[in-house]
Amino acid sequence: FPLIAAEEPEAHLHPNAQRTLYKQLIASNGQIIISTHSPYLAALANQSELRALSIASQGVCVNQxxxxxxxxxxxxxxxxxxxxxxxxxxxxxxxxxxxxxxxxxxxxxxxxxxxxxxxxxxxxxxxxxxxxxxxxxxxxxxxxxxxxxxxxxxxxxxxxxxxxxxxxxxxxxxxxxxxxxxxxxxxxxxx
Known part of the structure; x- marks a missing residue:
């Protein structure tokens, strides 16, 4: 079962290149995990796929x-x-x-x-x-x-x-x- 993890793949890419990269990543077989600060990449994801991680006193909180x-x-x-x-x-x-x-x-x-x-x-x-x-x-x-x-x-x-x-x-x-x-x-x- 393939797993692809990409941390901030948007680095040094203009918005359309980010969108192209996202489409290429999600076309891959297996599970894809993308960590990003790009609103362009986030806008392409399905709502059910979005997660926001934040640090809290009890550890890391995951919101969706x-x-x-x-x-x-x-x-x-x-x-x-x-x-x-x-x-x-x-x-x-x-x-x-x-x-x-x-x-x-x-x-x-x-x-x-x-x-x-x-x-x-x-x-x-x-x-x-x-x-x-x-x-x-x-x-x-x-x-x-x-x-x-x-x-x-x-x-x-x-x-x-x-x-x-x-x-x-x-x-x-x-x-x-x-x-x-x-x-x-x-x-x-x-x-």
């Missing part, structure tokens, strides 16, 4: 995506998170917001407050491009890979309702008004 999601949720997770935002696999924390304005402004406020940029601290700011329902694939991803997630949202009533519904479905019943990792502007809009 919930493979029992409805097909539509799997599709959104693949398209909106893994394929488009593969760098989130390597985040130490994720900050979600509704749109483009917040995605551009919050990192600047973060840098001003902390005196360091978000990337050096492993934090990604993501605009989900829409209402509370758009948060779902990102929340699911963060939950499954045990990545701390923070939400910054406008106080629009429909958005808040959708956010609560999706947050509760993934993390369990939560009082989002008093949650330390959720900030909802009081009936106003960030712009």
């Amino acid at each position: 995506l919930n493979v029992n999601l409805p097909d539509e949720d799997k599709r959104k997770l693949q398209r909106e998170v893994i394929h488009s935002r593969g760098e989130l696999l390597f985040s130490k924390a994720i900050v979600l917001s509704e749109g483009e304005t917040e995605e551009q402004s919050l990192p600047q406020l973060f840098t001003k407050y902390f005196g360091d940029n978000e990337f050096s601290m492993g934090i990604n700011f993501i605009g989900v491009s829409g209402s509370g329902a758009k948060y779902r694939p990102f929340l699911s991803f963060a939950h499954d890979f045990n990545i701390p997630v923070f939400v910054f949202s406008d106080g629009e009533i429909n958005t808040t309702k959708e956010l609560k519904k999706n947050y509760d479905k993934i993390f369990g019943e939560t009082d989002i008004d008093n949650s330390p990792n959720i900030t909802i502007l009081d009936r106003t809009d960030f712009e």
Whole structure:
């Protein structure tokens, strides 16, 4: 039974060369194990094949995506998170917001407050491009890979309702008004 293990095969390869190498590796017979920091390689893997390893006080933790999601949720997770935002696999924390304005402004406020940029601290700011329902694939991803997630949202009533519904479905019943990792502007809009 052949086993191929490749540690960071993306080194010194441009994105298309990485993708080509990945296709060649998975076409091999036997089991393939790839250790990578490349969002391009991660985006090509099936959701059921992805694992994120992290060091914890009790040793190494292995996290994986919930493979029992409805097909539509799997599709959104693949398209909106893994394929488009593969760098989130390597985040130490994720900050979600509704749109483009917040995605551009919050990192600047973060840098001003902390005196360091978000990337050096492993934090990604993501605009989900829409209402509370758009948060779902990102929340699911963060939950499954045990990545701390923070939400910054406008106080629009429909958005808040959708956010609560999706947050509760993934993390369990939560009082989002008093949650330390959720900030909802009081009936106003960030712009």
